[in-house]
Amino acid sequence: MPSFTTKRSVRHSASDMFDLVADVDQYPQFVPLCSALKVRKRTAGEGGTEVLIADMTVAYKFVRETFTSRVTLDRPDLKILVTYLDGPFSKMENRWTFKPTGEKSCEVEFAIDYEFKSRTLGMLMGAMFETAFRRFSAAFEARADKVYGRTA
Numbered sequence: 001m002p003s004f005t006t007k008r009s010v011r012h013s014a015s016d017m018f019d020l021v022a023d024v025d026q027y028p029q030f031v032p033l034c035s036a037l038k039v040r041k042r043t044a045g046e047g048g049t050e051v052l053i054a055d056m057t058v059a060y061k062f063v064r065e066t067f068t069s070r071v072t073l074d075r076p077d078l079k080i081l082v083t084y085l086d087g088p089f090s091k092m093e094n095r096w097t098f099k100p101t102g103e104k105s106c107e108v109e110f111a112i113d114y115e116f117k118s119r120t121l122g123m124l125m126g127a128m129f130e131t132a133f134r135r136f137s138a139a140f141e142a143r144a145d146k147v148y149g150r151t152a
Contacts, residue, residue, distance in 0.1 A: 004133040005111040014098035014106035032132040035059040
């Protein structure tokens with residue numbers, strides 16, 4: 001199963017970065033390949049968590065796919081877990097963790113494991129997904145700089 005993991009040290013607080021990633025409604029504005037995102041449902045979870053059911057549409061050239069995920073926003077532990085519910089994957093899970101390294105800095109880790117149902121779609125989208133994942137962290141960091149301002 002393909003997977004990708006990246007860690008970045010950023011000049012924004014872990015809380016700010018959590019809020020930025022948790023604001024899924026804004027993804028079409030800056031996330032690579034995300035052409036649309038609709039939150040179907042928001043509910044309170046256990047222990048201060050919030051659970052979203054969301055449809056995300058990814059598009060690249062002539063390929064357009066929509067998939068549904070459960071997004072668990074765990075603010076107390078500064079973690080976000082995304083589990084796949086429906087769409088072109090046979091499996092997909094991604095995790096975000098935000099570890100404070102200072103008052104206005106943190107380490108952001110993004111990890112994803114996925115597998116397409118269709119071998120053809122996997123071959124077609126696989127290389128493009130890998131490129132997009134490499135750009136994800138940079139896109140969120142650039143968005144944080146825009147929303148929160150650059151810090152020295």
